[in-house]
Amino acid sequence: MLTQTSFQGKLTKTQNLFIPFLVAGDPTPDITVQLAQKLQTAGADVLELGVPYSDPIADGPTIQRAAKRALESGMSLTKAIELVPKLRENGVDIPIVIFTYYNPVLQLGHDYFFELLEKNGVEGVLIPDLPYEESSEVRELALNYDIEYISFVAPTSEARIQQIAEQARGFLYCVSTLGVTGERHEIAPEVLYFIDKVKAYSQAPVAVGFGISTNEHVRLIQQHADGVIIGSKIIRLIEEELDSLLTAEAREQALERFYVQVSDLVK
């Protein structure tokens, strides 16, 4: 095993992490690359690159719509992984984590999947429907490759928190509240208590996702956790600019507005 993984090598800090989420191919692969550049400039420390799936049971309506657009643009797990070298060519050098549901991975085969991740310079993988009990084979394989298998903890995990947190790699994805991805109005006080509990057990940085939608949320969460994961809010900013992004003449300005909005969100 390496003393330091590529993920760790590329991560420039371990606190105040900003981890944005994009769906590969939403609305087109080329625009995904441009959006990722803007996110990096706005301070992203890790990019979570989502693979669109027909049946995303952990996702709310916003990410479901993004997945639908991406599938219509012809995106697949293999193509999403192969988009990574293109991101690198365009200057995106932060760690990239592939977020995918399990079924497409199963169809590629575990070994081939990890070979593909490594070959294309991916540093980590997140599989939301592969809980601890079902993931031992994949977790072990990830160790043989230079890939971090990132685990989830949820408010219902309770007795499982310690078990999962102690073996966390890359970062630990802390699901803030019950439910699917999507913007929320408020962060409940229990969430902060839950984060503190997770922090106590985790060796890896603890990043909090699900429902983080405003600058106030970001500031509050960063006081307790090591990072924030922002998905639906970013997807909605993209949605608001969809027409402009898809128009060659208007795209540059739309990307600039996206950059400003994201910067304000995490300032």
Next chain:
Amino acid sequence: MTQVYPDAKGRYGDFGGKYVPETLMAPLQELERALDDAMDDQHFIDELHQVLTEYAGRPTALTFADKVTEQLGGAKVYLKREDLNHTGAHKLNNAIGQALLAKRMGKKNIIAETGAGQHGVASATVAAKFGLSCKVFMGEEDIKRQELNVFRMKLLGAEVVPVSSGNGTLKDATNEAIRYWVANCEDHFYLIGSVVGPHPYPRMVRNFQRVVGDESKVQFAAAEPSLPTRIYACVGGGSNAIGMFYPYLEDDVELIGVEAAGKGIDTSEHAATLSRGSRGVIHGSLTYLMQDENGQITEPYSISAGLDYPGIGPEHAYLFDSKRVRYEAVTDEEALESLKLLTETEGIIPAIETAHALAQAFKEAKHLTSDDTILINLSGRGDKDMATLMNHFQEEV
């Protein structure tokens, strides 16, 4: 065999398991503990038995179909009459079991998914009976196709939640029910309608449906000197089939599950998951399913909304691989022809789902002798299908 699976991880050979978001792991463990505790409690078993007898009307009859037998000129044909169960199908057996369990766990709200609406109606029914609130998730397309059942559910006091994601059918309704459950798992009980989903659902639903097979075994012994030669049941998710087959798995009886071939298994419009699908994960379980080369789940097709599902219960996947059960596929046309035959000769209008089992059984019965006996699970009645049948048979009638 009955002790071998599922194992502690909910595996039937390679199949089954719990492929769900972390949030649901604790609720699934809670459910498993509560289920095991209930099934060991004689009071719970007695209450279940009492409700099945006094409310649902069990045992349902075993009918010797003498006219069909005569017309086919082969094996003797018997029907297990789940159409006579309260609400008109086997679905209620499972809904009663799970509702009693929900009550025992102190959960006052149930949620359910439905395609044709039969499980939605069964869920709404038990919710009314046991004083629970009930939300039924149903695809927008199915809501249009099954107006009558939508009204039945509402009349029973349930809220029908339209699902517009995906193509607005059973698969999407199930996704949405799971999403709602993830957000509300602390005080909601998810009442799954078939032997699908994450462990312990496939085992729980099978155990609540095995009453069909268990009763038939006793009834058949009274009617015939030996066990049936062959037993037939239709398979969508597979709950009526597993309920019928399970008590016979260790017997010398040939078991045949019948899938929907839609417009033909060589077309793109069918729901023949085992005949044409491949291994994958759907709704929390490793099983066979219909998917494209990138692992995206594809939309099935069948004239019967109850068989219109791209996956199948993991226990069926196991029984298919181990060759203990033979799976065949029957087209829309073949199913409708058999529906008409049973209606005209026996005065029983079966559900279109059930008609798939009839079609395969009738095909094979002709080639058997009068010493052979076949048993068909008549899983439901056809009242809900009148609009479809009117479209199809209008000119003939």
